[in-house]
Amino acid sequence: MSTAPTQASAPAPASARPARPSLLRVKLLSLRHTLQRGPKWGYALVGTLALLLVVGEVSGTWRALTFLGGFGDIGTNVFARVLEIGLITLASGVTFSATTAAISTLYLSDDLNFLLTQPVPTWRVFALKFSETFLNAALVPVFLTLPLLLTVAAYFHAPAWAYPVMLLADLLVFAAPVGLGALLAVALMRFAPVGRVREVSTALGVLISAGLVYAIRALRPEVLVQKLQDPGQVEVLLRDFAGPSSPLLPPSWAAQGIWQAAHGHLAAPLLPLLILTGALLLSATLLATKAYQEGWARALDASTPRLDPTPRRAGRTERLLARLGPGGALAAKDLRVTLRDPTQWSQLLVVVALAGVYLVSVKAVPIPVPQFRGILGYIQLAFQGFIIAGIAVRLAFPAVSTEAKAYWLLRTAPIDPRQIVLSKFLGVLPVTLTVGLVMGVASALSMSLGPTLLLLSVLVSVSNAFVITALGVGLGAAAPKFDADNPAEIGVSPGGLAFMGLSLAYSVLCLLLLARPAAGSVLRPDLYPGYSALTTPEGILGLTGLLVATVLGTYLSLRTGWHRLDRLE
Amino acid sequence: MIEVSGYTKRYGRHEAVSDLSFTVQPGAVFGLLGSNGAGKTTTIRALVGLTRPTGGTVRVAGFDVWKDPLKAKAAFGYIPDRPYLYGKLTARELLRFVTQLYQMSNSDTEIDRWLEFFRLRDFGNELIETYSHGMRQKVAIIAALLPDPPVLIVDEPMVGLDPHAARQVRDLLRAHADRGRTVLLTTHSLPLAEAVCDRLVVLDRGRVLGQGTMDDLRARTGTEAGGVHGDSLERIFFRLIEEEQAAAQAGGQAGGQDHAGGQTGVSERA
Structure with a gap:
């Protein structure tokens, strides 16, 4: 007997030819729904942080321009050079992540199965995915630079046409690396060995990152500090610094275009930037029209299996960790997955690069006056906190989210959310603690700090490592993002920004707690020799405060994490 | 259990x-x-x-x-x-x-x-x-x-x-x-x-x-339904769905006549 739907219940065929569907409109609709259903407290927090950032950036830029303007054209040209360095650094960062972001969005997105099987031209799907790649890789740098550019324009009373030109230059400078990343991604997916594409793209990212480290070092910021100590050399330095820049780098073209637009002139270097970006986008689109669908089909075949029926048993590390119970088993699993997943282990390279650049820079800063060296040595502990936060946002904050859609396995297994959070915390802590201690001790030794400051460096490093790692794991567990393609994008969320803000606040709190004994040991070494500054009432109070802050900060962060994870549905 | x-x-x-x-x-x-x-x-x-x-x-x-x-x-x-x-x-x-x-x-x-x-x-x-x-x-x-x-x-x-x-x-x-x-x-x-x-x-x-059990459900839904004959679970399933739809329709009409009718669906204990 037939059970087919009757004519009355079946949808009527469309009589008129429907309008061509807009993929972008569908995406925007989806984004609107996501925003409507997202946590309101998160938006409020991000809005507040963004507002503070914009206010700080605008007022900082205005003050810097006013101060440098006192030196005449040379002074404002220094600002132009700083702007150029900033754009080079940000564009390099975008280049570093663009290829992996492009592979994730262009080839591994969930909606491709749907989009690429619809009667829609391939280039339109590619264009949509390229826009998503741009948003993933370049949205934050664009937002960071826009207030600065607008302030520059307002400061120099730029004409109205300059504003869209500056905005265009800002978009082009980041669209170019994204275009390059997309081009590389399409080429890699078409021609690189299947199953090795992510490894190859990660290797490219590492090379670019090494180039970035080299570029930052090549700028030799310590020379600035050295010359600034001699008032006679300040003007020479300013003249040198304001001189010709790197004429072959696209961000330099953008910087010149922006700067001259602010002064009411249309700069010629904008043309090569426009041509380069256009060429990259056109090449990527043309290649994609030919190779996108094919590459996507190859991406579905992750690798050729090497069938081997011989059972492979647990290794020594796994057996050892499994003895600690479910939490240990989870740590063993995490270690294995991290080492196998290029999107995860590449974060470790970024960690090493960050710590390396920091240490080399600290070592190279020449400070002849011992008191100034001591104070700087103490204040730089806050910067170490920033570095630890930078590491934790890549390792600790995504720790729970990297369980991704397989989280159901843990959620339905006999393992407590507390064990999950603790296991993640203890898995990341050795990395942050080691990096923190190495940075604390190495920077203290290289700056020849006294025994009190050396001990404080160690204590603050340990405290930073514990609390910031716990904050990262705890907040990451409280607001996990199980659908992220890449750990790097997990930090770019309301929770991630809240984590960075709180981490930075904690680093400053540590400094404030121990400021009195540190100042005593630096400014009055005759009164407080050896460790005696720490045995004063202020010293004991400061150390106790640090201990309490460390214990409470760690415990409360982790507790928040496992409570929220337990309530997660 | x-x-x-x-x-x-x-x-x-x-x-x-x-x-x-x-x-x-x-x-x-x-x-x-x-x-x-x-x-x-x-x-x-x-x-x-x-x-x-x-x-x-x-x-x-x-x-x-x-x-x-x-x-x-x-x-x-x-x-x-x-x-x-x-x-x-x-x-x-x-x-x-x-x-x-x-x-x-x-x-x-x-x-x-x-x-x-x-x-x-x-x-x-x-x-x-x-x-x-x-x-x-x-x-x-x-x-x-x-x-x-x-x-x-x-x-x-x-x-x-x-x-x-x-x-x-x-x-x-x-x-x-x-x-x-x-x-x-x-x-x-x-x-x-x-x-x-x-x-x-x-x-x-x-x-x-x-x-x-299957027998309980068969006993309850003895008539042909959903275009499917016989004693199969498919027939039982469609019959139950039809009953629910009919009850909902009747409830809707009653509700239309009397707004104080309240909830018409009965939640059974299995």
């Missing part, structure tokens, strides 16, 4: 499941049937600790899943409808991880036996990301059965399985119950439900339409 008592789940104003109660005794296979959106998966998710009930209690092996989660979870195995697993682990590594979570000892032989059973022995050292959907589903099934749990909770077990594996799973579910263990499954496959289930609940839009 599974005990669901007055289970209600609301998402905002929408009530996904309303006052659902049933008990599954050891040795039985219990089927949850229903159309899409009937509340089957929502019920399963509450039982395995993925969704917190708005009202009522869910207990597995005597333990409240939300008050005593570790003991409850140690007592059940769960097969989800979509087998998301760690792509960067091999099947052997994943299964070993599961045995470590359940704190089982000497599990290697069991893992090898299960891989052999599902013809996955040659793929056991391959990363799961290279597996087909059906192979992943098999690994998820092994992961649930490996600890030999007293209770097995299964959500659409046959999705993606080839006919051979589908028959194996059907036999496994039956054999698991025959060893005195409890099996709860949701499925759209009426022949599967008919073949393995001892008792059934038919849900629609979060409410119970009918419950009991």
Whole structure:
């Protein structure tokens, strides 16, 4: 007997030819729904942080321009050079992540199965995915630079046409690396060995990152500090610094275009930037029209299996960790997955690069006056906190989210959310603690700090490592993002920004707690020799405060994490 | 044993499941049937600790899943409808991880036996990301059965399985119950439900339409319905849905005449 739907219940065929569907409109609709259903407290927090950032950036830029303007054209040209360095650094960062972001969005997105099987031209799907790649890789740098550019324009009373030109230059400078990343991604997916594409793209990212480290070092910021100590050399330095820049780098073209637009002139270097970006986008689109669908089909075949029926048993590390119970088993699993997943282990390279650049820079800063060296040595502990936060946002904050859609396995297994959070915390802590201690001790030794400051460096490093790692794991567990393609994008969320803000606040709190004994040991070494500054009432109070802050900060962060994870549905 | 008592789940104003109660005794296979959106998966998710009930209690092996989660979870195995697993682990590594979570000892032989059973022995050292959907589903099934749990909770077990594996799973579910263990499954496959289930609940839009053994349901729905004749579960299913629609229509008309009529749907206790 037939059970087919009757004519009355079946949808009527469309009589008129429907309008061509807009993929972008569908995406925007989806984004609107996501925003409507997202946590309101998160938006409020991000809005507040963004507002503070914009206010700080605008007022900082205005003050810097006013101060440098006192030196005449040379002074404002220094600002132009700083702007150029900033754009080079940000564009390099975008280049570093663009290829992996492009592979994730262009080839591994969930909606491709749907989009690429619809009667829609391939280039339109590619264009949509390229826009998503741009948003993933370049949205934050664009937002960071826009207030600065607008302030520059307002400061120099730029004409109205300059504003869209500056905005265009800002978009082009980041669209170019994204275009390059997309081009590389399409080429890699078409021609690189299947199953090795992510490894190859990660290797490219590492090379670019090494180039970035080299570029930052090549700028030799310590020379600035050295010359600034001699008032006679300040003007020479300013003249040198304001001189010709790197004429072959696209961000330099953008910087010149922006700067001259602010002064009411249309700069010629904008043309090569426009041509380069256009060429990259056109090449990527043309290649994609030919190779996108094919590459996507190859991406579905992750690798050729090497069938081997011989059972492979647990290794020594796994057996050892499994003895600690479910939490240990989870740590063993995490270690294995991290080492196998290029999107995860590449974060470790970024960690090493960050710590390396920091240490080399600290070592190279020449400070002849011992008191100034001591104070700087103490204040730089806050910067170490920033570095630890930078590491934790890549390792600790995504720790729970990297369980991704397989989280159901843990959620339905006999393992407590507390064990999950603790296991993640203890898995990341050795990395942050080691990096923190190495940075604390190495920077203290290289700056020849006294025994009190050396001990404080160690204590603050340990405290930073514990609390910031716990904050990262705890907040990451409280607001996990199980659908992220890449750990790097997990930090770019309301929770991630809240984590960075709180981490930075904690680093400053540590400094404030121990400021009195540190100042005593630096400014009055005759009164407080050896460790005696720490045995004063202020010293004991400061150390106790640090201990309490460390214990409470760690415990409360982790507790928040496992409570929220337990309530997660 | 599974005990669901007055289970209600609301998402905002929408009530996904309303006052659902049933008990599954050891040795039985219990089927949850229903159309899409009937509340089957929502019920399963509450039982395995993925969704917190708005009202009522869910207990597995005597333990409240939300008050005593570790003991409850140690007592059940769960097969989800979509087998998301760690792509960067091999099947052997994943299964070993599961045995470590359940704190089982000497599990290697069991893992090898299960891989052999599902013809996955040659793929056991391959990363799961290279597996087909059906192979992943098999690994998820092994992961649930490996600890030999007293209770097995299964959500659409046959999705993606080839006919051979589908028959194996059907036999496994039956054999698991025959060893005195409890099996709860949701499925759209009426022949599967008919073949393995001892008792059934038919849900629609979060409410119970009918419950009991196949004979109980046949006795209740004796007429031809949905264009399907005979004593099959398919006929029973359509009949129950038709009854519900007719009742809803009658309720709607009555409600139109009398606004003080209140709720017309009756929530049965299974």
